[in-house]
Amino acid sequence: MANCMVFHTQIASIMEVLANAAVAEICKLVDDDYAVFRLEITQSQKENRTLRRKLLELKVARERAERTMPERVLASRPSSVKILDRYRGMARGEGHLTGGHRSFVKPAGHNTWRDDQPITVDEGSGTSTQNIIMIEPADAEAADPGVKQERSEGEEDPRHSRDNPTRAAGDPPVATEDTAPAPLRSQRSITEVSGMPNTALKSETDTETLTVTHRLLHTESDHRSDPERQGLGRLGCPPAPGSEYLPVFHQSHRMVHTRGDGYGDELNIGGDDPSCSYATEMDPGNMPLGLEIQTDLSRGDWNRYSSSVHSEGCLDKKGEVIVVDEVTVKVEGDVPPTWNAESPLVEGHSQGRDFLDYRGSLETNLNIATPSSLHAFRDLDPVSASMGPSDSHGSVRFDQVFNSNDRAKALAPGGGATSGNVKEKRFLCMFCNKGFSCPQKVEIHQRVHTGVKCFSCTQCQMRFVQAGDLKRHQRVHTGEKPYSCPQCEKRFSRQDHLKMHMKVHTGERPFACTHCGKRFSERRCLRIHQQKNHSTL
């Protein structure tokens, strides 16, 4: 018996040794990959800086040339303005890019330009706390106003026609789906999402930032043990039964899917993240983004800040220059200069620090990037992303991104940024800069980015951001189909489905292929058709 006990003890110690060895091996592999990853980031940022310098030189040279030719300036606006205005024109459907604003903004109205939102291009910023926000395209094509966008389409998406008041009311909504890959490039040129400025600001400290993120990934248990970070009470949004609200920076396996313009831009960013090895116990499919805490902590200041952004950056009404006033948020004294490197997130509750920590980690931990911000993170424009010198003073730079919906309103007859009829949307989403009229709307909207889903279905595990979505979903369980087709008595649970169904009877096919003329009742059918038959995507 004693021998048996000894034997078991030995087995146990051997197992422990083996386990330790395995853990050590795994850690080594992770560290190796992590080092490579960090090196790549560093190299990319160096490239960014180089490109930025080149562009600045270009701009300066261009402006000098323009100053020497005032008559030319009078005859035509400055080139930088042209570029910006060209984007604006495109956003209105006037430009070359097919699909109007869709060509360079994220779908569903995110990150779109808004005429009443100020954008400042600071041409010459000398101080270290002054950061330039460039809304100019970074690619050579965009940098050269003389080079036209290669895409030119006369037709427009009926969805976008809503934003285009110039469209004739009787025009049949003919849709084209040729707008595919181009948007990404253009989009990233202006979509400098608020979460990324640290890329430019902390280019010299990315190592530390990465380290912090890395370390945070190792302190998962600590995060979970923090009761204040597990609930959603601060959002007034009770956690769903059985839900497990994870702390920040633990979305390693999350497959972020960005819908819309970039087909196939699923970003399986977890694959390259060394943190994957440390988050295996999570359920990626059922894992809510854990940003709610940071979002909540920062919201107040953020919105106040956003207000200041709005008030500070006003549209230059004297000219056509679209400018974004540079914005500098100084970290208060309670935040050490090395806050992002040495201050674990869980320990800091000052709004500024949480806010910045969160953003910094967003930058380096792409797994928690939001759909809107992911483009900015991944497709970080080498110019706009790193425009301006690296700020070592703890300032944070933000951008102003137009909002298509607001823009549409502004362009609507009787509307416009100068008319004063547009309701001021001074509360900006900290993720996509979309403007809202009140903080509550911002909060609800930001759940889109944070993944906070407050409304749980009692019959299944589905959770929803909005109560209406839950209510709609519950018809799946109840079988309620209140909408019936007057033509065939077919019933539907949703009105929009009935509307779609009615196309069967009406023969409506609003989506036409520009290559063969074949028409489709659904946009997706057209897209698939073009993908398969015309290889336009």
Add this chain to the structure above:
DNA sequence: CTGGGGACGGGGCCC
């Protein structure tokens, strides 16, 4: 059998 297209159900999100 296979691919293209139609139809439908469902979720996301905005107004």
Add this chain to the structure above:
DNA sequence: TGGGCCCCGTCCCCA
């Protein structure tokens, strides 16, 4: 809160 639009997945039919 409801309406509406977008998108996707899936099933089915048909050539």
